[in-house]
Amino acid sequence: MIPLVDLKANYRRHRTAIDAAMRDVVENTSFIQGPALKDFERDFAAFCRTGYAIGVGSGTAALHLALAAVGVGPGDVVAVPAHTFIATIEPVSWLGATPRFVEIDPETGAMDPAALKSAIDGVRAVLPVHIHGRPAHLNEINAIAADAGVPVVEDAAQAHGAELTGPDGSVLRAGGAALAGCFSFYPGKNLGAFGDAGAITTNDPEFAAKVRMLRDHGRTTKYEHEIIGYAHRMDTLQAAVLGVKLTTLDADNARRAELMARYERLLAGVGDLWFVGETPGRRSVHHHALLRTAHRDALLASLREAGIGSGIHYPVPLHLQPAYAFLGHGRGDLPLTEAWADECLSLPLYPELTEEQQDRVVYAVVSFFNRVA
Ligand SMILES: *Cc1c(COP(=O)(O)O)cnc(C)c1O
Numbered sequence: 001m002i003p004l005v006d007l008k009a010n011y012r013r014h015r016t017a018i019d020a021a022m023r024d025v026v027e028n029t030s031f032i033q034g035p036a037l038k039d040f041e042r043d044f045a046a047f048c049r050t051g052y053a054i055g056v057g058s059g060t061a062a063l064h065l066a067l068a069a070v071g072v073g074p075g076d077v078v079a080v081p082a083h084t085f086i087a088t089i090e091p092v093s094w095l096g097a098t099p100r101f102v103e104i105d106p107e108t109g110a111m112d113p114a115a116l117k118s119a120i121d122g123v124r125a126v127l128p129v130h131i132h133g134r135p136a137h138l139n140e141i142n143a144i145a146a147d148a149g150v151p152v153v154e155d156a157a158q159a160h161g162a163e164l165t166g167p168d169g170s171v172l173r174a175g176g177a178a179l180a181g182c183f184s185f186y187p188g189k190n191l192g193a194f195g196d197a198g199a200i201t202t203n204d205p206e207f208a209a210k211v212r213m214l215r216d217h218g219r220t221t222k223y224e225h226e227i228i229g230y231a232h233r234m235d236t237l238q239a240a241v242l243g244v245k246l247t248t249l250d251a252d253n254a255r256r257a258e259l260m261a262r263y264e265r266l267l268a269g270v271g272d273l274w275f276v277g278e279t280p281g282r283r284s285v286h287h288h289a290l291l292r293t294a295h296r297d298a299l300l301a302s303l304r305e306a307g308i309g310s311g312i313h314y315p316v317p318l319h320l321q322p323a324y325a326f327l328g329h330g331r332g333d334l335p336l337t338e339a340w341a342d343e344c345l346s347l348p349l350y351p352e353l354t355e356e357q358q359d360r361v362v363y364a365v366v367s368f369f370n371r372v373a
Helices: 007-028 035-048 059-069 090-094 113-119 138-148 205-215 236-246 249-266 296-305 322-327 335-343 355-372
Strands: 052-056 077-081 098-102 153-155 163-165 171-173 180-184 198-202 219-221 289-292 344-347
Touching: 007 035, 007 236, 035 052, 035 198, 035 236, 052 059, 052 205, 059 090, 059 153, 059 180, 059 198, 059 205, 090 098, 098 113, 098 322, 113 138, 198 205, 249 289, 249 355, 296 344, 296 355, 335 344
Parallel strands: 077 098, 153 180
Antiparallel strands: 052 198, 163 171, 180 198, 289 344
16 A cells, blocks of 8 residues: 555654654643744744744634735635635635635646736735645736735645745745745645644734734733634644654655656656646645546546555535535636646655655556556
8 A cells, every 4th residue: 555645654754853842842731832832933934934933723724814814804805716625715704705716827726827817806815825835826926916905825735845936036935925824734734733733924023913913812911802813823732743844844845856756757658647847936845746637537546446545636626616606606617727626636745655655656557558548
């Protein structure tokens, strides 16, 4: 068996340091906003090259707080892609606002700036997603949003450490390319906790202060609550785990890139396989080893039979989800997004994957295409 992600192999690598860091939190009973959280926030801000990072309860909570802090509220419209996980838009709905789905750029799967431009009227905020760990078109999106006078919040839940070149030529990291970045530390993410956790990054001190207040019951002091907030704090235990794993994240992302390049090399010209590929000025952190093929469902079944884990990220675009049927969308509304959902498949990819294991995945994929051809 080769799993899609191997969290046990990851724990074995970090076991001694993680066990010690967790024991420290437990022995000090510093469970809520303890020192390990403050340390992690400092280190994660440095990693993202942002002024601030605020630890929260999950990636979804990060999106909820960031949208609340920019003032998204009842009746507002938020521009989002439909090719993403549903957590991108649930917080939009919680705040009484409505998602407006923007078509993707078929080369990268991310929000298409041209489509955003024609959808920007009446939008209160723009929420692009660095889907699969690939930086979205932030320069173009920031310019369009700035013209319209609306803020941009990055869904960076899959993109810890992804890089893009800013308009002035400087290299920015995901979470530092707009007003705020929202990260998830769900266990399977590039940086994963031992449960739910997330973070918001920003360079704006006032925004950071507002998010800090919102995550913790709108508090200014223990029993003074300036605004109605939320219970969206990150557990100190999770911060302790994340602090250990953060020390190898750059190396882990480099290993993912190496393995992804190896997949692309070994599978080049096989069947109708299509890979996104790297684009100039941007560096992906390959949250998913994503490919596209018209034979997706048969390939998935064949890999499953061979004991190889694979995934579909994501099979049903958000505009076609039953939960959002009330928006009145149907098939054909976002053809590029729908084609992506029909054809995409993710192969096993994690830093601990060995080349021998990867060779077995490649062999299974090649054998499949030898049979269908
Ligand atoms: C994982 C994910 C989220 C949600 O994060 P959680 O930590 O699971 O709440 C949001 N957006 C995207 C794109 C994600 O992949």
